[in-house]
Structures are given as structure tokens and as C-alpha cells.
Amino acid sequence: MPGIAPEKRLELITTAAKHKRPIRITYHGENPCDPNAGTTRVIEVHNVQASEAGNIVLDAYCHLCKKIERFSRDKITAHRALRGRFHGPQPKVSPFFTLYKRVAVTEFTRPITAHPTASGIISRAITGMAHGDRLVDLFGPRETYPRRRLAITTTELLREVREQIATANQTGPAADAIRFRSVFGDPRTYPPRPTAATADDHLAAVRSAIRASDARRDMHADFRAVFGNPDTYPGRVKRTAPTAEDHLATARTGIAIGAAFRRTGAELAARERAITAQFRRLNAELAALKAAWTGEAA
Incomplete structure (x- = not known):
């Protein structure tokens, strides 16, 4: 069944496992069997649980490689329950799959059932020890690993x-x-840092500001004694708010300037017309002279 939600697929797989029916799956992931075996295989699900990373994994007997392998639910893209019954080796007790039931969405991040049996725990322990033996074969005994030495006596702790x-x-x-x-030297030799100001400090600051203001006024008086009142300097115009008379004077000035421009324009136009007429007369005289000279030459 391709194209269904992972939650629905897990529910259908657990239902098929409940009735001990094999399942044909299409698995797109790291192939736990022969890398050249393709993507289709038949499995018999014996255990469903959540991994440490929070993924749902299936422990199932694979008909292809003839052993129990682990498959990720998210890598199964299609499945179909087959007719018939389990015929591969089956564990006596599945540690987390002793009770088959429909899977709720809230149970996806934890084991499917919380009712392990004693035999199931022992089976899981045996599986863990076998996994530990494989690690020892791969990395060597753990006694040979470099360890961090911890202080264990009082002298070593001290x-x-x-x-x-x-x-x-x-x-x-x-x-x-x-x-x-x-x-930078001893901080005790630094200039004293001012502390929080009191009322006397504020009064002293105000008196100092008044003295500075008086000094500035005295400086201004000395300046006036030497250079005179700045308002009397030549070229300085004291700007005030314009009055109605100022606006009328400005308007009259503009009107006079406009009239002068118009008069100048009229004079220039008359002069241009006179020059044009004179130029035409000169052209006529030149044409007459040219005609007379042509007749005499003929």
C-alpha cells in the first residue's frame, strides 16, 4: 500500500503482526541485508519500539537474508500483508510486543506497549550482551580504553x-x-574621584557658574570698550519683522524694476527693427549695383 501516512502504515503493520501474517515491503534505506538484493523483501514483524533518536523501528525476520534485522518505519514506502502464517524462527516472547493493539498517535515516541514480561526482559538482556560482545570484538576490552584519572584520596583531592x-x-x-x-601604578595614587554631590556642592557649582557668567559679561564689556557696539558696525543690518509698509515698498520696487525691464525691452525691439530695415535697404542697393554692373559688362 503506497501513498499512505506513516501512522496508518504502522497501524496496518501491527495488525498484520497480530495475526502472524508476513508482510512484503518496499524499503528505501540502508539495506540491512545484501546491498545488491533490491528494495523488495518479505518480513515477519516480532518487535516494534522507539529508538533513542525517537524513530519507530521494526525488528523482523527477513526471508531474504534468513535472519532478524532492524527496519526503520520511515524508510518503508509500500507494504502488503500476505496470506499464510509466520514460518521463520520466532522468539518465545517479544519484549515490547506482547500485547497487540491499535497504535495511537501519542504513542509514536515511546514503545508500543508498556507491559514487558520477565522472559522478554531476559531476552532483551541476552540481545544486549551479544551486542556488547560484538563491540568488544571490534574495539577491544574496555579495560584498555584510556580513562580519566579521578582523585580518590584526600591528599590527591588537596x-x-x-x-x-x-x-x-x-x-x-x-x-x-x-x-x-x-x-598603571597603584590605584591609590590616582586623582580622587568625585563623590556624590551634596546641597553645598550644588550651591558651589551654581556660584561657580554665576562667576563664569559675570566673567563673560566683563569680557563682553571689554570688547565693547575696544571695538564699540556691534550694532553700529558698517554693513550690518539689524533684521526685524517686516511691516506692511516694508511689503508695500518691496512691491513698489518690484513694479518699478518690471517697468524698467519693459521699457528696455521696447527700446531693444525698436532698435532691432531699425537695424533690420537698414539691412534690407543695403541689400536692395547691393542688388541694384550688381544688376548695373552685369549690364555694363554685357
């Missing part, structure tokens, strides 16, 4: 604390203070 204190003294605030003093 030695470790002293080392930490020495390191802190070399890199901590105390060491920074020593380096600061070597560059």
Missing part, C-alpha cells in the same frame, strides 16, 4: 585543589590586577 588555585592565581582576577598595577 593536590588537585592547590593546582586549581595556582592556575586561578595565574589567570584569574588577582593576576589581572597585578598586571594592571605594573602598567
